[in-house]
Amino acid sequence: MLSNYLEKMLRLYERTDAILITDSNGYIEYSSMVSSDINNFKNAEVTGKHILEVYTSLTEDTSSIMRVLKTGQPIIDEKQIVKNCKGETLYLINSTFPIVVNKKVIGAIEASVYLDELSEEEINHINDKSIKNLYTLDDIITSNESLLEIKNRIRKIATNNSPVLIVGETGTGKELVAQSIHSHSKRSDGPFVSQNCAAIPDTLLESILFGTAKGSYTGAEEKKGMFEVASEGTLFLDEINSMSMGMQSKILKVLEDKKVRRVGDSKEIKVDVRVVSAMNKDPVSAIEKNIIRSDLFYRLSVVQIKLPPLRDRKEDIAILVDSFINKYNREMQRNITGISDLVKGLFDNYAWPGNVRELRNIVESAFNIAKSNTITMQDVPEYLFNSRVNKNKTDTINIGDHSLPDMIENYEKKILLTAISESKNMVDAAKKLKISRQSLQYKLNKYDIQ
Structure with a gap:
């Protein structure tokens, strides 16, 4: 499949100087200098690195690779001025296409032509576009x-x-x-x-x-x-x-x-x-x-x-967290894979008075102190533990086909998750529930709550 993409890209221009392939997150999987006249990176130098790490002047909004990965739409003959991590300034014409398998964007491939220089008018136009970096839908x-x-x-x-x-x-x-x-x-x-x-x-x-x-x-x-x-x-x-x-x-x-x-x-x-x-x-x-x-x-x-507040769109918390994790993985060169179940429960039961901005700041804060690849309760601000959400709302019970023992177990599990998510440690949670630490540990093991 990739060989077909490569053949098509090489036929785009009379002289293609470079080919670059990234995965769906923007990490480089292949880089080749097609033209022998160009002395740029070797494949081994950049493989595994993020596109924004190699070309340091680019952002998610100005990188053609990142925009194609986000939208799934190709970008043809776009002129760019980029600075790489060696400090070199390059003048390029890029054509970038998504790599799609089973209707899913799994990566992007880009063909580049290196230019000796650009006119002052072209440079000003590119700079104007880069300065804007505005949000889109x-x-x-x-x-x-x-x-x-x-x-x-x-x-x-x-x-x-x-x-x-x-x-x-x-x-x-x-x-x-x-x-x-x-x-x-x-x-x-x-x-x-x-x-x-x-x-x-x-x-x-x-x-x-x-x-x-x-x-x-x-x-x-x-x-x-x-x-x-x-x-x-x-x-x-x-x-x-x-x-x-x-x-x-x-x-x-x-x-x-x-x-x-x-x-x-x-x-x-x-x-x-x-x-x-x-x-x-x-x-x-x-x-x-x-x-x-x-x-x-x-x-x-x-x-x-x-605009609805975040507390009224709780279904968005998980996808927003994933988006912020991807963002800060690139910026901080981390490999955080997600949040723990307890943190998820904590986030779902918090009022978010600061809305999406507060959620983003909490994820960024966790990136600075997280010791593992998962954001845990130890990595989030302590003030979250002392906040109760939706105090005036009452839980509705949907009986359906469930038996009484099943419903009691589900409700007990929900209580345990809430208590743990609002506590600093096991001892604190046991005190809130007015049970011994051993009883709490038994119930956590019973419901396979880690």
């Missing part, structure tokens, strides 16, 4: 029905220019959604500019958003604001509910007039910007409490997307 990892519907909705609304308001708790991925909207829009070649409105005071925010005229205040220089910088692209305003009412009225005027006036200037400048905004408070409550102007809310929320 492929980065929204989920099996949750409501979030899958949101992904479908993003595909539909991305092609329009209507303002979008994203509502969600901290850490639910509001900027990820904003970038995805831009990446799949007709404005994707334009700039994506992001500003957290809560990060700076109103007096400074006005000059940042609208720009300044020279001499408008001591030391002021002629400077574009974010509305001008984002022209023909997308401006993402996060935490708009943190702005004062006065600042909100100025934003509203810009949206209605499609013109900005720099601080200290008398002339107005036309801008062509799609505004995507976000807030971490309930909009209706925010309007009632005069936190946000109702007219601004209606103007910004032509399309509204409400």
